Amino acid sequence: MPGRSTLSPAPPPDRQKGRGAVSAAVPSRFGLAQRELDGDWRDQRGTVDGLVGNPGDSLRTTVTEERARSILSFNQSPDIPFDRSLNAYRGCEHGCIYCFARPTHAFHDLSPGLDFETKLFAKPDAARLLREALAKPSYRCAPIAMGTNTDPYQPIEARYRITREVLEVCLEARQPVxxxxxxxRVLRDLDLLAELARCNLVAVGLSVTSLDPRLSALLEPRAAAPAKRLAALGRLAEAGIPAHVSIAPVIPAITDAFMERILADAAARGVRSASWIMVRLPHEVAPLFREWLAAHYPDRADKVMGIIRSVRDGRDNDPSFFSRMQPRGTWADLFRARFRLACRKLGLNRQRETLQLDCTQFRRPASDGQLALF
Structure with missing residues (x-):
């Protein structure tokens, strides 16, 4: 059927505690080899886990350092408000089951399911590559978006601190971000963010999907609890940093009931800007999400998918420019009306259109190496 992604058939593995995806199936759209879970391998891993004290059938996170040649990605999409982005990591340990970036792992011959949240890639040269990009005579300043593909403050940032190094370059060059x-974890860089904010060079958005920590533990098992995210928004606003709450994604019959309360909590903490995004299920995300629904919400799985298809012209996903970010139909109109009414009551988004980061302060950084001396 149009709009349906398929996974190579494989028996569903045991559900992994603390992980979002139910399976690690390989996408069939690239014709990759089918994988099976070998019983002898499982027995041997169980023995090793017992010897080193790991919990039974544990699934550990691994990080591969990637030596990229460039760090900025440019786009011409009419659906998003930025034309360049920077992602210091591939894959994301937060494990959000709905993450639209999951299919990118298939390009590495890895599963958009469990591999996406356990087999990560880090780009330790990101700050150096950014400095080189900003130093080029051909570079023209415009805001750089971070966190557009995978989270810049996922758990491995505590060790790598790549995002912090990137922000240091942005501050030096007066590059808006x-x-x-x-x-x-964004609060660990509050000092840099406050300096950037004083120059009108930064805006920070936190995505909050629900106010139920148990639900969030299923949806986004290794992301910060909702209360911590809302508290972080308050700290950012208190520090004078433009803070934005994003209800993203809205999952009908699962998370939509929290919309008004999330907005009210954020507004009470000084946040003045908000947005919402309907859940999107591109490529392998759709079958992975269906697996998740079958595992955790079998009683309403058909209802959830029925509403999603109703706002996507009968498909699991609408990939087209101009419409992919604009759900249509009765349900979409209802969510949109609820959001607008809540924002109006809470005084949100009254000054949203006037927030423009300043590109006029940009100063090209010196390139590394001997040429910087001349």
């Missing part, structure tokens, strides 16, 4: 995250 926007950040989207699901982690209160």
């Amino acid at each position: 926007t950040i989207t995250t699901k982690s209160d």
Whole structure:
């Protein structure tokens, strides 16, 4: 059927505690080899886990350092408000089951399911590559978006601190930047963010999907709890940093009931800007999400998918420019009306259109190496 992604058939593995995806199936759209879970391998891993004290059938996170040649990605999409982005990591340990970036792992011959949240890639040269990009005579300043693909403040940032190094380069060059995250770890860089904010060079958005920590533990198992994200928004606003709450994604019959309360909590903490995004299920995300629904919400799985298809012209996903970010139909109109009414009552988004980061202060950084001496 149009709009349906398929996974190579494989028996569903045991559900992994603390992980979002139910399976690690390989996408069939690239014709990759089918994988099976070998019984002898499982027995041997169980023995090793017992010897080193790991919990039974544990699934550990691994990080591969990637030596990228460039760090900025440019786009011409009419659906998003930025033309360049920077992602210091591939894959995301937060494990959000709905993450639209999951299919990118298939390009590495890895599963958009469990591999996406356990087999991560880090780009330790990101700050150096950014400095080189900003130093080029051909570079023209415009805000750089961070957190557009995978979270810049996922757990491995505590060790790598790549995002912090990137922000240091942005501050030096007076390069404006926007950040989207699901982690209160962003507060570790409050000093840099405050300096950037004083120059009108940064805006930070935190995505909050629900106010139920148990639900969030299923949806986004290794992201910060909702209360921590809302508290982080308050700290950012208190520090004078433009803070934005994003209800993203809205999942009908699962998370939509929290919309008004999330907005009210954020507004009470000094947040003045808000947005919402309907859940999107591109490529392998659709079958992975269906697996998740069958595992956790079998009683309403058909209802959830029925509403999603109703706002996507009968498909699991609408990939087309101009419409992919604009759900249509009765349900979409209802969510849109609820959001607008709540924002109007709470005084949100009254000054949203006037927030423009300043590109006039940009100063090209010196390139590394001997040529910087001349």
